[in-house]
Amino acid sequence: MLDESQRPAYFLYMVQEWLTLVLNLVVAGMAVMLVSLALELRANVGITGASLVTVITLGDNLNITVQQWTRLETSISAVKRIRDFNETVKPEGKPSETVVPREDWPSTGRIELRNVSAAYDAEAPDEKPNLALRNIDLEILPGEKVAICGRTGSGKSSTIALLLKLLDPVPGTPSEIMVDGVSLHDVNRAILRRRFGALPQEAVLLPDGSSYRQNLDPLDMGASDGDCRRVLELVNLWTVVESSGGLDASVTSTSFSHGQQQLFALAQAVLRRQSRAIRLAASGSPAPGGVLLLDEATSSVDRETERLMQRIIREEFKSWTIVAVSHRLEMIMDFDKVVVMDKGEVVETGNPTTLVALEGSKFGKLWKAAKGE
Incomplete structure (x- = not known):
């Protein structure tokens, strides 16, 4: 039961690691393309440097955005479960349970x-x-x-x-x-x-x-x-x-x-x-x-x-x-x-x-x- 309870968290962690890897590869490809274009077109050095910094931080920003969006979806799902619980679970008490015994009850314990x-x-x-x-x-x-x-x-x-x-x-x-x-x-x-x-x-x-x-x-x-x-x-x-x-x-x-x-x-x-x-x-x-x-x-x-x-x-x-x-x-x-x-x-x-x-x-x-x- 403990293994089963940890399975969703483990899957989420693996997906996040795979997302990080893919985004890093995409950023690396974009950086290579940017440098290649800058050398081919002999672009301004300042603009090329700023572009490289932007590309490098792009991966981290995308990773954080996707993870925060996933966390938001998970939190909303938790709220939905609480709402469903409130709407579907019957209260413990029953309408017929209205009897309030006298103050000294139980007095003997039979x-x-x-x-x-x-x-x-x-x-x-x-x-x-x-x-x-x-x-x-x-x-x-x-x-x-x-x-x-x-x-x-x-x-x-x-x-x-x-x-x-x-x-x-x-x-x-x-x-x-x-x-x-x-x-x-x-x-x-x-x-x-x-x-x-x-x-x-x-x-x-x-x-x-x-x-x-x-x-x-x-x-x-x-x-x-x-x-x-x-x-x-x-x-x-x-x-x-x-x-x-x-x-x-x-x-x-x-x-x-x-x-x-x-x-x-x-x-x-x-x-x-x-x-x-x-x-x-x-x-x-x-x-x-x-x-x-x-x-x-x-x-x-x-x-x-x-x-x-x-x-x-x-x-x-x-x-x-x-x-x-x-x-x-x-x-x-x-x-x-x-x-x-x-x-x-x-x-x-x-x-x-x-x-x-x-x-x-x-x-x-x-x-x-x-x-x-």
Whole structure:
């Protein structure tokens, strides 16, 4: 794919080099003709010299003109693609997604999936969708810690995408996704993603030039300087931010290592939970539970950082429902439930400790394979 992506640029470079060669040959021929005519006609020396200078610079000027014209055409093509994208790509949201749940939703974190099938190409015309999830039936109780595991391509991350409405159920199927009794079908997507906590495998920072404060509180939930400092101290990043100039200093792609970026993403989730609890308490509502989604959040960090992240998640989100995708099976042994997936289907559920001891269980086989037994 990298070779294919570089092919047009390589072809353009070759054409430009060929153009330079041809123009230089043309200029050389014109110079020879000019000198020959000047000698034959015994022209004025000054006029001949000026003509030679003009001919020599003609090639460079023609080369620059053609290259700039090509660059203009390329730029106009890019603008045309953006216009076509704006006119043809459908918006993510649907007109029916107008439901805005109450302020404290989700308050318990009960999740129910009934007969859910989903595909990334579900709306492709005249094509049978390639299902990423098949007939998923799953119930997650309030405050339950659930781990989803399985081999690559089994549908683990697709389940997380489904709960965030990054992946929609196949149209026309009698599926149902409920969170605390509210169907996600008509819930506004932006509201849904503001209410759920999420920790991705690759942390995302705002573009260079944004401040640490803006990255910590991108939704502007009113977090104070003290709140921001406390969550950064919790994940051991305050000294890094302080040495860089404080909360108002600019963040760049080199401000954090990969492991520190994951810790910063965890600080974002903790700050969002704390800000929500403060806001609900001010309105007279008790601090509710919620839903935290983890998609391989600790797969790219070292063991020490992973233990720190696990401790913070257990302490800060102890009343929340946690749905975690992980390849590291030892991380999920203290979870309440494990869901084993294969080819987009749920093939086994149960307590991880019980399943490891159960002869012939799918999770037991994954555990033995991970341990090399």
